[in-house]
Amino acid sequence: MRRPPLIASICAATIAFAPAARADFDSCLSQLRSAAAVQGVSGSTFDRVMAGVTPDPKVIESMNSQPEFKTPIWDYLATLVDEQKVAEGRQMMSRHAHALASAEQRFGVDRYAIAAVWGVESDFGNIAGRWSLPQSLSTLACTPNRRQAYFRGELIATLKIVDRGDIAPSKLRGSWAGAFGQTQFMPSTYLRLAVDGDGDGRRDLVDSTADALHSTANYLAKSGWVTGAGWGYEVRLPAGYSGPSGRTRKVALSEWSSLGIRKIDGSPLSGGGAAGLLLPAGSNGPAFLVFKNYDAAYAYNGADSYALAISLLSDRLRGRGGVQTPWPTSDRGLSRAERKEVQEHLIRRGYDIGEADGAIGAKTRQAIADYQARTGLPRDGRPGGQVLDSLRGGR
Template identity: 40%
Template sequence: MKKLLSVVLGLGIAASAVANEVSFEQYVEGMKQEALNNGISQQIVDKAFENVTFKPRAVTADRNQPEKKLTLDEYIPRAVPDWKVKQARDLYKKHYAELSRIGGEYGVQPRFIVALWGVESNFGKFTGGYSVIDALSTLAYEGRREAFFRKEAMAALTILEEGHIKPENMKGSWAGAMGQCQFMPSSFLSFAADGNGDGKKDIWNTKADVFASTANYLSQSGWDDKYTWGRQVKVPHGIDPSLEGRGEEKGKYLQEWSKLGITRYDGKPLPKLDEDIKAWLIMPDDENGRTYLVYNNYNVLMKWNRSYYFALAVSHLADRIKY
């Protein structure tokens, strides 16, 4: 297994004039040296890479993302089936005391914490069985997004160095997304939180840490618990399509949208709030599909995952938990 590499082995320095044809094993040696240069201990480096293995299935998954596009009418029932709603409500009640404490601390409604938990990992049931170091080393070596995955591998080693989890227990998806909230290692370093005060940030097994990490991500990304995410609406036929979009300049206050003929989905007027709120018009399918006015909290969900469909699945599940 060979690769044409445009970096100086072990230094991670771009050098287009230098091309080293290296095996996966040689490439890993370069990663190990980079980790040592970054201050990771020899003990962690040796343990993390002890049985590192190239994973062809991770490469296949990365190259073959599903192309079939479902409409929202098809997607939402699949992403948020009734059985998942029931589980979400049951878990919301079961963990309410802890969720309420953490939600209050971070300023995030508990139902959104549970909704993200449900959509990301089916409440911790599907977290991935790949060694995170295997997956990230494989995808860095494969080269399509080398810089990204190599950086994530270094972040994963930092997590191990900090002692949050043992190398043999650091499992995740084929892309290296980890734990019940499916954080990439760099997101873990930025947002993971200790929810139960034991000094560790265990997003794999400790629900309090999963909840606190999720809430911390939303809080630091601009969440405002005075508001919800948005609402499905009806738009008048022939509305100017240039009004659609999430750019800053596209935002209008609810009463401005009301004057343009937009109503609630049931045809009633948009709410009149004591303090009007800015909203954005989105049409993820087209003007003939589902249409929404979304608030800044929805934009925060889009930072978590840049998919309209993902953010709407989380929002829909959060609403089903509430009602």
């Protein structure tokens, strides 16, 4: 989809919330109050939650904006499945061993997969969303857009959560689109699948780690998780492979074997049920056979990059090795520690990018692009190995 220029988005957002539009916003809230009442939300809850809520133009900017920088799969995985994440994950799994064990027993979902979702979604509960759900969702529900009806449903779901006494409005902070909690549930998903994991009678995905982990296990179970089975494994393709691939094209292992595919160590294929062949970077990069449990991880976010990060992180947390086949790039992806190092080098060179925290935002990308232009590197703003090596070399 073509993205309007950022300045145009800002202007459109400003115009959208002129006085006349604000009157339309208030009228929309009045209609939503009636719609929420039909679905059982008390008027007092609506008034309490929505008191003083105003439209937020930055939400519209976020909705209209698409990232200028497309993340290669090796960058995505280098950040989400790095040594720091693995170490943090093992520590958090030890700290919350009882909650993970009880979730695994209750829903039949592997504790390492549950922990991997937790790690990818919120860095094991360390990252909280900054957007107020009542404000962001009411902005999206009352501003014309192609998903307006969807966001109205999510706002009413948010009101139901408060009306039932599970989570206070002040705790409902998340992404601009409404995902919240330690494992990032949308409000409607919360109503369907959130469960009480600590036995206090409430479903609190924000402050109760047990509730978040049990709810994630329930989500994966409802998405088709097969108890006791693996998600898949890395495989070796025959030279020049040009055969079928894709997560959804699942066939018997015997068919993949007949095409010359073997496990990465050369041993015969194994596992229960049909499998699909995943080639996230094409036939010259790592290849994976994936089973139904990979599909359950995919259902959580709807992207192969995400499902692969969950699956590979779960393996690493279990003590298995990482991807063995090199990614088809001469510019390796960087871990969070290495990205922080890039920022530290840029700051020492006078770039105003804020704090060096390993999170690559627009200012860091602009600084990288400027540095690349000055040093003769390809100017793409990407924090890759070539940039880091150059910075380390003092160029």
